[in-house]
Amino acid sequence: MISSGLHASPQMPDFIIYGNDTIKTYNLLVEQYLQDHEIVKSDKLFGLSFRKGASFNCWRGYQAIYKIESDSLYLVDITNCGERWTGKIDTAASEKKMKAIFGDKLVNGKVFIDWFSGAISFPLTDKILRWDGVFYTIYENERVLNIANGKILNVKNVNNSSFALNLA
DSSP: OOOOOOOOOOOOOEEEEEEEEEEEEEEHHHHHHHHHTTOOSSSTTTTTTTOTTTTTTTTOOOOEEEEEEEEEEEEEEOOOTHHHHHHOOOOHHHHHHHHHGGGGGTTTTTETTTTTOEEEEESSSOEEEESSSSSOOESSSSEEEEEEEEEEEEEEEEOOOHHHHHHH
């Protein structure tokens, strides 16, 4: 028998510290850096990097923690999958991973994410309008940060209700 559909495992998110909140994000900024700089040249399938020992719900083999300080976006930790939920982040191991990948870009325990330009959104409500089952989620109300080369250009709140009606 052949299955009529494909199913993917929901992936563990990365996290962004924004103000007093720590928010899940599926903007895979470290992965983008790795692919753009061709640092990882093995274990690739269809352009995705699979790490040795990675679980189905964390195919990257790590989770990143970002932080917005003033008007800039930084990488502050690279952890093992699920490590943040245990409440014990191995900061020495995290810094070692960041140093191995980013070298001199690691300054005072963080890396300025100058390679990212785009929008990052955070939910303002729990109401989900659309979810792809793996990564992409649209919430009814979101805060959108527009970023250019790691610098926050502007922040706006968006109501996606009219957008969801157009998708139907």
